Amino acid sequence: EAQVTQNPRYLITVTGKKLTVTCSQNMNHEYMSWYRQDPGLGLRQIYYSMNVEVTDKGDVPEGYKVSRKEKRNFPLILESPSPNQTSLYFCASRPGRLGPTAYEQYFGPGTRLTVT
Amino acid sequence: DAKTTQPPSMDCAEGRAANLPCNHSTISGNEYVYWYRQIHSQGPQYIIHGLKNNETNEMASLIITEDRKSSTLILPHATLRDTAVYYCIVRVGNAGGTSYGKLTFGQGTILTVHP
Numbered sequence: 001e002a003q004v005t006q007n008p009r010y011l012i013t014v015t016g017k018k019l020t021v022t023c024s025q026n027m028n029h030e031y032m033s034w035y036r037q038d039p040g041l042g043l044r045q046i047y048y049s050m051n052v053e054v055t056d057k058g059d060v061p062e063g064y065k066v067s068r069k070e071k072r073n074f075p076l077i078l079e080s081p082s083p084n085q086t087s088l089y090f091c092a093s094r095p096g097r098l099g100p101t102a103y104e105q106y107f108g109p110g111t112r113l114t115v116t
Numbered sequence: 117d118a119k120t121t122q123p124p125s126m127d128c129a130e131g132r133a134a135n136l137p138c139n140h141s142t143i144s145g146n147e148y149v150y151w152y153r154q155i156h157s158q159g160p161q162y163i164i165h166g167l168k169n170n171e172t173n174e175m176a177s178l179i180i181t182e183d184r185k186s187s188t189l190i191l192p193h194a195t196l197r198d199t200a201v202y203y204c205i206v207r208v209g210n211a212g213g214t215s216y217g218k219l220t221f222g223q224g225t226i227l228t229v230h231p
Contacts, residue, residue, distance in 0.1 A: 004159070026163065033218070043160070043221045092219075100148045100165060103207050103219060107159030116118050 004108035006091050007016045012114045013081055021076045021111050023091030030096025033058065034066065037089040037110075040048075043090065049074055053094060057094040081115040087114050121206045125226040129196075132152070134191040136225050138204030143186040149180060149206050151189045152221070153200040160221065163189065194229045201226050 004025045008052040013019055025032065033048035035058075045058030063079040063085055070096040074093075078085060095101065120128045121139040128134040140149065150165040164171055166187070170179045178188040192199055204226040 006171045035219075042223070043219065048218070059214070088157065089198050092159075100167070103165065103205070104162045105160075105219060107161070109159050110157060111156070 002106065004093055004106050006089075006090055006108040006111050008111060009109060011114050013116055015082055018044075019078050019081060019113075021078075021089060021091075021113070023074045023076065023108060024072050024094040025074075025106065026072065027093065027095075028071065028105065030071070031102075032068070032091065032093045033105075034064070034074070034076050035090045035092065036060065037090065038087050041116050046089075047075070054064035063099065080115075081113075083115050086113060086115050117214060120206055120222060122170055122202070122222070122225045124200075124223065125228070128191075128227060128229050130196055130229050134194040134198065134227055134229070136191075136202050136204075137186065138189070139186045140204070140206050143172045143184050143206055144208075147206045147222045149178065149187050150205040150207060151176070151178065152203045152205065152219070153198075154203070154221075154224075155200040159184075160190055160219075163202075181206050194227075196229050196231065199227060206219040 007022045030051045034046040035043040037043045046064050047058050047066040048057040050111050054069050058066045089111045092105045094105045133216045149166050152160045154160045160175050163175050166180050180187045201224040203221045205222040
């Protein structure tokens with residue numbers, strides 16, 4: 001089954017304790033991205049990756065890092081989490097080809113992060 | 117990208133058709149209309165997209181007016197599991213640049229399907 005998986009699904013942590021949220025897709029997609037969703041603010045893109053070893057900032061990259069060493073995986077790293085990073089996080093992927101199908105994206109189930 | 121306007125909420129009886137409108141009066145000729153939905157706190161799910169012709173797939177139908185200034189997503193036989201927030205998004209399908217592939221979700225329409 002084609003899918004995007006995220007782990008963990010729920011995480012409660014404390015300020016400053018480094019954490020990683022994993023994202024994996026089994027569709028051989030070139031493009032992957034991370035979004036956060038907050039009430040009243042909709043989805044905002046954090047980082048995206050066009051392919052292996054190619055990453056770039058989205059709209060809200062501060063406080064986050066990513067890496068893309070393998071095509072299927074795109075982990076999100078919070079080196080020193082703060083309470084304002086409490087949010088619902090989604091990973092998404094799509095094929096890299098140009099055209100209108102670029103917006104047919106597959107989303108993971110979400111990771112609810114609470115930083116105290 | 118063109119701005120979209122959707123009603124904040126709608127109700128529908130189970131088994132009936134749900135017709136969700138979207139206004140995009142400033143849409144340009146190379147912009148596509150995309151629909152996604154998000155069931156409570158789950159990941160958004162792509163539904164359908166179109167440019168100017170009506171489109172249909174296994175999930176829904178998309179009707180775009182001739183002037184392309186508005187569209188309607190139709191769920192032909194709504195079920196309780198269709199209760200979700202539905203997002204209408206307009207994007208240029210073939211542009212490049214750093215925003216290419218980025219989805220921007222507005223507030224959407226909360227569709228509630230009643231038994």
